[in-house]
Amino acid sequence: MNQTFWFNLNSTNQELSQAEVEEVFRQEGFHWSRDKKGGFHLYQLDRSPTTQILNRLGGTIWVSQEIDKASNLEIIQEKVEVVSQEELKKHSFKRFALWFYDNSKYDPQASQFLSQELKPKINLSYLNFRQPRLSHKQLQFNLILVIIKHKKTFYLLKLIWYYPWESFIWKDKSKIFIQPTAGMLPHKLSRMMVNLSLPTSPSKLPSGYYLLDPFAGSGTILIEALDQGIPVVGIEKNPTAFAGLKTNLNHLADNVQTKTKYQLYQGDASRLHRIVKEKIIAVATEPYLGPAFRWRTNRYQKKYLTTSQHPDKHIDQKQITEIVNNLEKLYYLWLKHQALILKPEIKVVVIFPLLHFHERFYRIKLIDNHHLEGYTLYQGPFVIKSQRDLAVRRQILILRKK
Ligand SMILES: C[S@@+](CC[C@H](N)C(=O)[O-])C[C@H]1O[C@@H](n2cnc3c(N)ncnc32)[C@H](O)[C@@H]1O
Numbered sequence: 145m146n147q148t149f150w151f152n153l154n155s156t157n158q159e160l161s162q163a164e165v166e167e168v169f170r171q172e173g174f175h176w177s178r179d180k181k182g183g184f185h186l187y188q189l190d191r192s193p194t195t196q197i198l199n200r201l202g203g204t205i206w207v208s209q210e211i212d213k214a215s216n217l218e219i220i221q222e223k224v225e226v227v228s229q230e231e232l233k234k235h236s237f238k239r240f241a242l243w244f245y246d247n248s249k250y251d252p253q254a255s256q257f258l259s260q261e262l263k264p265k266i267n268l269s270y271l272n273f274r275q276p277r278l279s280h281k282q283l284q285f286n287l288i289l290v291i292i293k294h295k296k297t298f299y300l301l302k303l304i305w306y307y308p309w310e311s312f313i314w315k316d317k318s319k320i321f322i323q324p325t326a327g328m329l330p331h332k333l334s335r336m337m338v339n340l341s342l343p344t345s346p347s348k349l350p351s352g353y354y355l356l357d358p359f360a361g362s363g364t365i366l367i368e369a370l371d372q373g374i375p376v377v378g379i380e381k382n383p384t385a386f387a388g389l390k391t392n393l394n395h396l397a398d399n400v401q402t403k404t405k406y407q408l409y410q411g412d413a414s415r416l417h418r419i420v421k422e423k424i425i426a427v428a429t430e431p432y433l434g435p436a437f438r439w440r441t442n443r444y445q446k447k448y449l450t451t452s453q454h455p456d457k458h459i460d461q462k463q464i465t466e467i468v469n470n471l472e473k474l475y476y477l478w479l480k481h482q483a484l485i486l487k488p489e490i491k492v493v494v495i496f497p498l499l500h501f502h503e504r505f506y507r508i509k510l511i512d513n514h515h516l517e518g519y520t521l522y523q524g525p526f527v528i529k530s531q532r533d534l535a536v537r538r539q540i541l542i543l544r545k546k
Contacts, residue, residue: 147192148210150292150301151185153203160526160540161203164336171345172197184245184292198305200346200372202312202335208290208301217257220291220298225266227302231287241269241286245293254293315367320395321388323362329430329495333528333540334368340523340542341426341493346372353425354405358413358478363389365428366406367396375405377422379413386410414477417484424486426493430538431475433497434467437535449501449535464499468506471497475510476517483518483545491522492543497536498527511541519543 155161162185169176174193179186198207212223228240244258263269269286288303315331322328341355355369360378362385369376370393378393380386386408393406411419413431435451437459442448449459475496482492499506510516511525523542530537 146188146190149187149189149193149304150208150210150290150299151187152206152208153185154206154307155204156529157203157526160336160528161205163523163526163542164201164203164339165205167340167342168197168200169193171339171342171348173345193305195305199308200335200339201307202332202339202368204307204309204332206306207304208288209304210299211302212300214298214300215296217254217262217291217298220300221257221262221265223300224262224289224291227289227300228266231302235287240266240289242289242291244291251293258291319362319364319367319392321362321385321391323385323388329361329364331364331368334364334428335371337365337428337493337495337540338369338372338374338426340540341428341491342374343425343489343491346374349374349425352423354407354422355426355428356420356422356424357429358416358427358482359429359431360389360408361385361430363392365430366393369428370396370402370404370406371400373402373404374426377407377409377420377424379409379411379416379419381410381412383410413482414474415481416478417481420485424490426491427482427486428493430495431478432471433495433536433538434471434499439533439535447533459501461501464501464506468499468508472508472510475508476515479510479519479543480517486518486545488545490545492519492545494541494543495528495538496525496541498539500535500537516543518546520546 151165153161153165165185166176166178169189172193175190177188193207211227212220214220214223224242231240242258242262244254290301290303292299292301312330312332312335316328338355342349354375354377356377357363357365358379360366360380363378366376366378378389380389390408393408396402397406407422409419435453438450438452438455439447440450440455450457451459479492496508496511511521520543521541522544525539525541528538528540
């Protein structure tokens with residue numbers, strides 16, 4: 145029997161979140177259909193997603209199960225009363241909230257009904273329906289009932305899972321070695337990249353295969369893979385970063401007591417065919433994205449770009465082009481040599497930079513010119529939302545070995 149779930153992709157990167165959710169469904173063997181309503185994605189699934197499966201997700205998502213639907217609010221009101229009584233019996237905490245969402249359109253009648261009639265009757269706290277998303281605090285301390293209005297129908301939903309943001313924030317802060325100048329890849333993005341790269345559920349991966357990160361840095365991607373029980377191989381060229389990487393993964397192994405295997409190599413990703421001996425099942429990586437840029441303002445309030453290594457040197461257009469060309473060379477060699485060790489259809493989830501300089505974007509032309517020797521572009525690019533004046537923006541691409 146079909147079951148209906150509403151996935152609210154709170155993420156600012158909606159397309160990426162959607163790709164991740166559907167990739168995890170595919171890996172876990174779900175059949176599904178989807179309908180999109182604003183930030184809500186209505187999924188009909190052939191079975192309930194377990195908490196274990198939902199906990200795999202890295203995107204900022206919350207999931208509700210549909211309890212009922214009706215054409216008017218009075219009928220929904222009766223359902224809310226019944227459901228809230230049932231839930232109060234089941235749970236020791238007595239905090240409930242009702243949240244009304246109508247695709248951001250203001251409906252004064254519905255609003256009045258909820259706040260003046262429904263709320264006093266069932267003693268629920270009522271959240272402001274005009275805010276487009278629920279805050280994590282609200283999700284954490286309340287059992288949320290949600291009413292959604294769509295095409296004149298009211299749906300009553302019960303929250304069954306929300307993004308475990310506390311644990312992800314904790315991970316971002318608790319690594320022993322971090323690389324501030326290399327740009328910190330958040331754990332949630334790393335988690336999404338790992339999920340997007342796998343051919344199947346981590347529990348069904350063939351034994352003896354590894355996920356590869358050839359530009360491992362402090363190991364965020366590797367940690368997110370190990371966290372799901374996936375064996376990993378990491379390469380890192382810089383000696384300081386390599387030592388830090390080892391510290392981070394050893395610390396994880398000691399503290400979480402994971403027995404999942406990891407292999408680390410200090411070396412050059414553009415020669416990885418001579419380094420990696422393991423069989424690779426997936427690749428997820430954030431390569432070197434160029435020097436760390438800084439915007440500065442001179443005394444005439446004009447902005448100029450510098451790098452953290454040379455804070456006094458102004459960067460001009462010619463230098464930006466040169467930086468992009470050098471990055472292209474590195475990526476080209478890495479991908480070409482990596483193709484020698486990958487089996488067909490292996491996915492490579494990679495972050496490429498999008499350099500933003502004086503209102504112009506400088507792209508990695510490998511993608512535009514299809515110079516991806518041995519690969520096809522499978523999905524993306526998904527441009528990651530970032531601050532407006534950031535000189536380097538990230539975009540995620542999913543390549544597939546031919
Ligand atoms: C953007 S950082 C990766 C950050 C990583 N995702 C993390 O969570 O820390 C890129 C890393 O690639 C390393 N690197 C640069 N060139 C390399 C190469 N040719 N081979 C291997 N690693 C390289 C840099 O030292 C840097 O640590």
